[in-house]
Amino acid sequence: MSWWKPADVGFAVRSSLADLGLGARLFLRLLGPGARSLRRFALVRDQIHFLGNYSLAIIAVSGLFVGFVLGLQGYYTLQRYGSGEALGLLVALSLVRELGPVVAALLFAGRAGTSLTAEIGLMKAGEQLSAMEMMAVDPVQRILAPRFWAGVITMPLLAAVFSAVGVIGGYVVGVLLLGVDTGAFWGQMQGGVDVWRDVGNGVIKSLVFGITVTFIALLQGYTARPTPEGVSRATTRTVVTASLAVLGLDFLLTAMMFSI
């Protein structure tokens, strides 16, 4: 086994810095000039339809089952302290503050993020992005930016759907199966969930996750090597990187929001 030579270290640092710079520049181009794509809203609308509609089924079904499980596990714990009526509050807070944004973002990375990466990567491999450049159309503006903004808009909506369906799941298990009082279930929830502190936190989280997941997916597609192998690797990297980023950011955001 040979030790790393100083030149190798230098090369590794330089190429990581170059990658970082490339990513940062792309991010700024998406945020700044890319925001102009919001004015051609038809492009963004089509992508919202694509990203949102096709993720809806998996988000809703997952939300329902997560709600079921929350109902069961929550009831099991709360009942020990004789406070089974607080189940509605527990289910709603868990979903709105935490599980809704996080699980929806993870599912979004797997469902929509991968398809974004593969789509962009294959467009690159088919020289479609080069062709667009040669037609004097900037692919970052025309292809990447609408997808980015669509992802940012879609993510909070999907997280909201996830939470709403999850609450219904908790209701089905808690009230209909386990016999928690209906009035207590909804009443505790209504009294205990604050629009700004709790729902607001969730919305901020899902916005941040939407930016993160969509940007990672687009960056991986845009920088993929234009070969079948390169696109498949980029797709894998999207899921891994986006999932880790979501979980890491979730901890940071939660810590920050508790301290406010």
Added chain:
Amino acid sequence: MPSRRPGFLISFPNASLASTDVVEFRNVSFGYGERAVLDGVSFAVPKGKVTALMGASGGGKTTTLRLIGGQARAQHGQVLFAGQDIAGLDMPALYAARRRMGMLFQFGALFTDMSVFDNVAFPLREHTPLPEALVRDIVLMKLDAVGLRGARDLMPSEVSGGMARRVALARAIALDPELVMYDEPFSGLDPISLGTAARLIRRLNDTLGLTSIVVSHDLEETLRIAVHVVILANGAVAAQGAPDEVRHSTDPLVHQFVNALAEGPVRFHYPALSVEQDFGNADGGRA
């Protein structure tokens, strides 16, 4: 009598273009990493004619087109398009220059999520404020010029390779460019499609008043439609001139190329150790 109106012309041929050469390479060198692809290449593309850029695979032909389009920058020398140095342009100026070029990629590079019609309409919708009715008429005219007016509703996955390239050609000429670049327009086509494509390139060039650069290694078809031929070999210009001059050139490189000889100045073998070093001792015995 009312004066004649220009009809559907969107961009007029640039009257300020004083030079008769649309593209000029001045001592251009370019390489990927250590490997030099072009080394001191100089040639000119005369206005209004079909110029063929020929040479063996890997000889820097596609790179030449990328340099003209500003997708790569020359490391030495100048690439002039309409008198401007492409490498010296900033992004808006480069995009303005690209609007005056059309490029046909090797396999068409059609947008796979759009129909044939939308592919051809794409540059018009992106760059002009034309109403949709007018876009429709222009698109159908361009598709008609390549014989595919009836294929407007097909998706790129539903057309053959030859048709895809013709659609890409219609897209490349949608904005009436001054220069159209063809990257290997004949590779992988059957003889009928090949002949059709070649005649189409020449016909469009002459009727629309374009300047065309055809990158190809298909000798017969290319020499038939070209007016000016540039042969690149080993990173340099081996010959340039009219097709007949090139065909009868005595230069060994050009002779090898136009007669399709395996051995000659263009090496058959990729650079390697000597045969003796690889297979045995230099003095003939086994190691």
